[in-house]
Amino acid sequence: MELLDHLALGFEVALTWQNLLFCLVGALLGTLVGVLPGIGPATTIAILLPITFELPAVGALIMLAGIYYGAQYGGSTTAILVNMPGESSGIITALDGHQMAKQGRAGVALAIAAIGSLFAGTVSTFFIAGSAGTLSELGLMFGPAENVALMVLAIVAVMVMGKGSVLNSLVMVLIGLSLGLIGTDVETSKARYTFGIQELRDGIDFIPLAMGLFGIAEILRTLETPGNGELVRARITGLWPKGADLKASALPILRGTGVGTVLGILPGSGTLLASFSAYMLEKRISRMPERFGKGAIEGLAAPESANNAAAQTSFVPMLTLGMPSGAVTALMIGAMTIHGISPGPQVVTQRPDLFWGVVC
Amino acid sequence: MWIGNAMLLIINLPLIAIWVSILRIPYRHLVPAIILFCCIGAYAVNNSAFDVVVLVVAGLFGYAISRLGCEPTPLLLAFIIGPMLEENFRRAMLVAHGDLATFVHKPISLTLLLAAGALLLLAVVPAVQRRRAEVFVE
Amino acid sequence: MVRDFFVAALAAAFALILLTFGSHLPMGTALRMGPGFVPRAVGIGLLVVAAAIALRGFLGLRRRRAVASGEPPIQWRGAASIGLGVLAFAVLIQPIGLIASAIVTVFVSSLAQDGDRIGERALLAGGLSAVAGAIFSLGLGLPLPMLPAFL
Numbered sequence: 015m016e017l018l019d020h021l022a023l024g025f026e027v028a029l030t031w032q033n034l035l036f037c038l039v040g041a042l043l044g045t046l047v048g049v050l051p052g053i054g055p056a057t058t059i060a061i062l063l064p065i066t067f068e069l070p071a072v073g074a075l076i077m078l079a080g081i082y083y084g085a086q087y088g089g090s091t092t093a094i095l096v097n098m099p100g101e102s103s104g105i106i107t108a109l110d111g112h113q114m115a116k117q118g119r120a121g122v123a124l125a126i127a128a129i130g131s132l133f134a135g136t137v138s139t140f141f142i143a144g145s146a147g148t149l150s151e152l153g154l155m156f157g158p159a160e161n162v163a164l165m166v167l168a169i170v171a172v173m174v175m176g177k178g179s180v181l182n183s184l185v186m187v188l189i190g191l192s193l194g195l196i197g198t199d200v201e202t203s204k205a206r207y208t209f210g211i212q213e214l215r216d217g218i219d220f221i222p223l224a225m226g227l228f229g230i231a232e233i234l235r236t237l238e239t240p241g242n243g244e245l246v247r248a249r250i251t252g253l254w255p256k257g258a259d260l261k262a263s264a265l266p267i268l269r270g271t272g273v274g275t276v277l278g279i280l281p282g283s284g285t286l287l288a289s290f291s292a293y294m295l296e297k298r299i300s301r302m303p304e305r306f307g308k309g310a311i312e313g314l315a316a317p318e319s320a321n322n323a324a325a326q327t328s329f330v331p332m333l334t335l336g337m338p339s340g341a342v343t344a345l346m347i348g349a350m351t352i353h354g355i356s357p358g359p360q361v362v363t364q365r366p367d368l369f370w371g372v373v374c
Numbered sequence: 375m376w377i378g379n380a381m382l383l384i385i386n387l388p389l390i391a392i393w394v395s396i397l398r399i400p401y402r403h404l405v406p407a408i409i410l411f412c413c414i415g416a417y418a419v420n421n422s423a424f425d426v427v428v429l430v431v432a433g434l435f436g437y438a439i440s441r442l443g444c445e446p447t448p449l450l451l452a453f454i455i456g457p458m459l460e461e462n463f464r465r466a467m468l469v470a471h472g473d474l475a476t477f478v479h480k481p482i483s484l485t486l487l488l489a490a491g492a493l494l495l496l497a498v499v500p501a502v503q504r505r506r507a508e509v510f511v512e
Numbered sequence: 513m514v515r516d517f518f519v520a521a522l523a524a525a526f527a528l529i530l531l532t533f534g535s536h537l538p539m540g541t542a543l544r545m546g547p548g549f550v551p552r553a554v555g556i557g558l559l560v561v562a563a564a565i566a567l568r569g570f571l572g573l574r575r576r577r578a579v580a581s582g583e584p585p586i587q588w589r590g591a592a593s594i595g596l597g598v599l600a601f602a603v604l605i606q607p608i609g610l611i612a613s614a615i616v617t618v619f620v621s622s623l624a625q626d627g628d629r630i631g632e633r634a635l636l637a638g639g640l641s642a643v644a645g646a647i648f649s650l651g652l653g654l655p656l657p658m659l660p661a662f663l
Contacts, residue, residue, distance in 0.1 A: 028377050037378050038385070045386060049393045050404060056447070061408065064415035080378045087382050091393050124390055128383045135379035158465035159476050163483035163490075165459045170490040172448050174497040181565050182444045185523045188558045190449035192526050194456025195554070199547040201464065206547055207533055213424035222416040222425040223453065226432025227446040229412050230594060233405055234437040237590040237624060322379075338454065341447040348454050373376075402625035406618040407640055409594055413601040413617055414610070414648055418656060426602035434595050441586060442515050442522070464545045472542030 021143055024370030033076050033371065036069065040077035044084020049091050051098040055325075056341035057232045058085035060224040063349060067221075071353035072368050078349055079329075079372055082342060083135075086285075086325055090127045090318060095120060103285040103321050106293050110306065110313035117309050122256075126263050126311060127318040134271040134323035141275050142330055142373055146362060149334040153359025156335075161358075168337045171280070175287065193218055220348040228341070263315035266296050270316035274323030279330050280339075288324035289317035333369055335359055516569030523562035530555035590624040597621030608660040610649065614641035 027033060043065070047058040062081050066074040093104040094111035107127070114123040156164065173183040196207045197217030208214040270292040277288040296316045297306045306313045329346075331337045336357030338344035350357050355365065362369045386393075416429040436446050470476035477483050530551050540546025597620035604613035618637040622628065628636070649658055 025377075034377070038381055041378055041382050041385065045382070045389075045393065046396065047408075049396055050408070051397070051401070053408075061412060061415065064419050067419050076378075080381075083378045083382055087386060088393065091390070092397065095394065096397060121390075125387065128387060132379050132383045136376060139376040139379075155482065157480075158462040158469060159480050160483045160486070161462040162459060162466055163477060163486035165455050165462070167486045167490040167493075169448070169452060169455065170493050172451050174493045176445050176447055178443050178445055180494075180497050181561060181568065182442075182519055183448045184561050185519055185558070185565070186439070186444050186446070186449040187452040188523070188554055188561065189526050190452030191456045191459075191554050192530055192551075192558075193449075194453045195460075195530075195551055200457070200461060202547050204537065204547045206537060206551065207529075209533070211424075213422060217457075218428055218453075219420060219422075219425050220454065221419050222429040223432045224450055225412050225416055226429045226434075227436035227450060229408070230429070230433025230598070231436030231440055231446065233408060234433070234587050234590050234594065235440060236401070237405070237587045238584040338451055341450060344447070344451045344454050351454075400627065402622065402627050403636055405594075405624060406597070406622040406636060409597055409621045410601075410614055410618050410640055410644055413598055413605075414614075414644060414656070417601070417605055418648070421656075423602045423606055426598060426605065430595055430598040430602065433598065434591060437587075437591060439522075441583070442519050444519065460550050463550075467542055467545055474542070 020147075020366070020370050023366060024143075024373050027072060027367045027371030028076065033073055036073045036077040037080040040066075040080025041084040041087075044081035044086075045088040045091075046084075047081075048085030048088025050088075051092050051096055051236065053229075053232060053236075054089060054104070055082055055085035056345065057228040058082075058088075059342060059345045060221075060228040063221050063224065063345065066349065067352065071350070071355055072371050074349060074353055075346065075368065075372050078346055082325065083131075083322075086322065087128065087131065090131075090321075091124060094123045094127065094314075103289040103317070106286075106289040106317040107314065107321070109293070110308070110310050111318075113307065113309035114311070114314060119309070122259055122311075123314055126259065126315050129260075130263065130267045130270065130315045130319035131322040133267050134274060134319040134321075135326055137271050138275050138278070138323045138326035139373060141327060142333075143370075145330060146334050146369070146373070149330065150359040150362035153335045154363070156359065164335060164337055168331075168339065172340060175280075193223070220352070224345055224348065259311055262311050266292075266312040266316035267319045269295060270319030271323045273316075274320030274325075275327050277320070278324030278327030285321045285324045285328070289321040292316040292320035329372075332357070333372065334362060336361065513569055513572045516565050516572060520562040520566040520569065523558045523565065527555045527558035527562065530558070587624075593623040594621045606657065609657045611641050611645050611658055612660060614644050 028037070040062075043062055044055075044058055047053060047061055048055060053061075059078060059081055063078075066077050069077060089104045090107050090111070092098055093108040094115050097108050097112040111123045111127065114120065169187055173180055173187060176183055192207075194217070196214055198205055198208075198215055205215060270289075273292045273295060274285075274288040277291060278285070280287075293306075293313060293316060296312045297303050300306065300310070300312060325342075328339050328343055331339050332343040332346060336347065336359065338347045347357050355361065355368070412429060413426055416425045417423065419425060439446065439449075466476060467474075477487060534548055534551040534555065537548030537551060538546035539548045539552065597617045600620055601613050601617040604616060615637045618640045619633055622633045622636055645658060649656055
């Protein structure tokens with residue numbers, strides 16, 4: 015069983031005490047920053063990127079992945095308790111989650127969110143492990159022309175799936191390309207757009223750019239609405255869900271995981287599409303759809319599971335083809351290049367420790 | 375990934391009280407702390423004050439574009455992909471002797487480009503646009 | 513919409529910078545592309561999109577003249593104080609070190625919001641600066657200049 019060998023290798027890498035520590039620190043820091051109102055996973059990763067800089071590549075990516083789950087989890091916590099989601103998919107979580115919190119069931123809501131996420135995470139990990147081999151084999155057939163086509167697809171997908179007008183996103187893409195031009199041209203070593211500034215010779219550094227675009231800009235947006243992030247009214251009682259709660263959310267978690275796993279692979283879709291679809295699905299098949307938006311536990315369990323499943327499977331195109339599918343995976347790609355790993359299908363075969371270590 | 379998820383469940387359920395107390399810290403004290411953290415982080419990567427200038431310019435630029443209804447994600451993605459795209463494009467041209475048609479002659483590349491085209495078309499179709507608007511309103 | 517004109521202007525500005533300052537870069541041939549090929553392509557692309565967005569702006573203006581925007585007012589104060597705070601860090605970190613520049617940055621960026629008296633802001637600045645010094649230099653051992661260079 016090749017798959018089992020791979021998973022064994024992955025756990026061997028991931029279970030070394032350094033990597034466990036990196037993962038733990040990442041998850042804690044991710045939750046810590048992600049829990050801050052108005053700060054989503056992409057922003058959290060951007061803010062915390064410098065910490066991983068000094069680590070070895072495997073540890074850095076494991077820590078970044080930890081930061082990502084932590085941020086996701088922290089974001090759900092804020093969405094449920096304060097009704098202030100840090101990212102778009104948290105809006106769905108807040109719909110029923112915050113209502114539950116208002117009814118004094120915040121503890122149950124948080125626990126269900128966590129249990130759903132863990133289940134979704136388990137399923138999608140196996141999914142990634144199973145699909146990685148095939149995809150990276152396909153990726154190895156890629157020449158420069160196929161790579162170009164794949165990159166074009168990734169950019170188009172992000173443009174189309176994001177919110178706002180496609181033309182505006184096109185402007186953003188072109189500006190991003192322009193900023194990427196700054197520095198020394200690899201082939202001819204001619205300086206481009208450095209305007210004689212010494213520091214620009216190596217190009218704009220990706221970390222401060224991401225931190226500014228996501229971190230600082232997001233903080234300024236949050237400041238626009240005074241009083242933001244300062245209301246915690248929900249009281250937490252009874253953390254453990256009752257048997258009835260678990261029973262009611264079991265099937266929604268299952269369905270949400272399925273929806274999220276599939277939708278997460280699509281480039282550019284991110285987690286919003288997944289949690290939204292899962293929510294709508296539950297609402298449609300529910301016998302009492304009017305309960306949704308008023309604290310229905312299915313309306314929390316399904317999108318939270320979908321969200322987490324999609325968050326994990328969105329790593330598939332990144333790890334197997336080297337293709338980022340959104341802000342988070344773009345940040346991870348940036349981190350990989352900083353550590354001297356050129357992302358692409360060869361990562362699976364050349365650095366199996368890295369690939370499987372991150373997956374486990 | 376799996377270990378991280380399991381860890382989260384184990385450590386975070388008992389820690390919820392701590393996260394809640396963080397939410398009680400007034401935002402006006404958190405903002406300067408985050409800003410300081412960003413400054414130190416940006417500086418420490420290369421020990422370069424110039425990177426901190428990049429940070430502030432990017433931050434104000436990011437705020438401006440978000441006020442103009444643009445999102446930073448495509449920009450960052452293009453910034454990261456850009457150099458790879460250029461390199462691969464140059465190489466593809468070299469292999470194909472400067473013939474642009476190479477992108478449509480190769481089956482995988484053609485499929486990917488067709489998918490990209492279809493996505494673009496979808497986004498421009500009015501019905502989908504309305505649906506998108508609805509999704510984001512909710 | 514007026515916003516469209518700003519986006520169009522932004523795109524056009526980037527296009528002009530690309531085209532003017534890239535005019536000396538050789539184009540190369542299709543077979544061997546020079547360093548000037550992609551900049552020109554991106555620049556021309558930006559011009560085209562700028563025109564399209566400006567057109568959309570005109571159409572939008574004619575359709576409904578006054579659109580009450582639900583947007584909150586622009587955070588000039590936040591942008592100014594956070595911008596200045598970060599800029600101060602960039603200028604000060606090398607000459608006067610982490611501790612002192614952290615105090616300045618925290619104090620200036622805390623001016624973004626109401627609610628604290630000057631003394632409280634100063635206290636926050638001192639406290640955060642001490643914490644940052646402890647975490648980053650003592651804890652993580654980053655080679656940051658802690659104290660002013662002249663000490």
